[in-house]
Amino acid sequence: IIFLTPYSPDLNPIEEAFSKIKAWIHRNSDVFAADVGMFYDMYEALFVVTAEDAQGYITPFSQL
Secondary structure, X not given: OOOOOOOOHHHOHHXXXXXXXXXXXXXXXXXXXXXXXXXXXXXXXXXXXXXXXXXXXXXXXXXX
């Protein structure tokens, strides 16, 4: 058993996915300026993280 500190963003793979999604949102901030299609824009932002990205985030932790 490996005990982690109460909050370790460096040891939490989902943080890398959130970071990629937030970067996409910042790059496309002009799209989010209009409130009309925000739901669909958010939906599109979630697909920025690919299966390969997710595998890359998780693989280093499987070797701990």
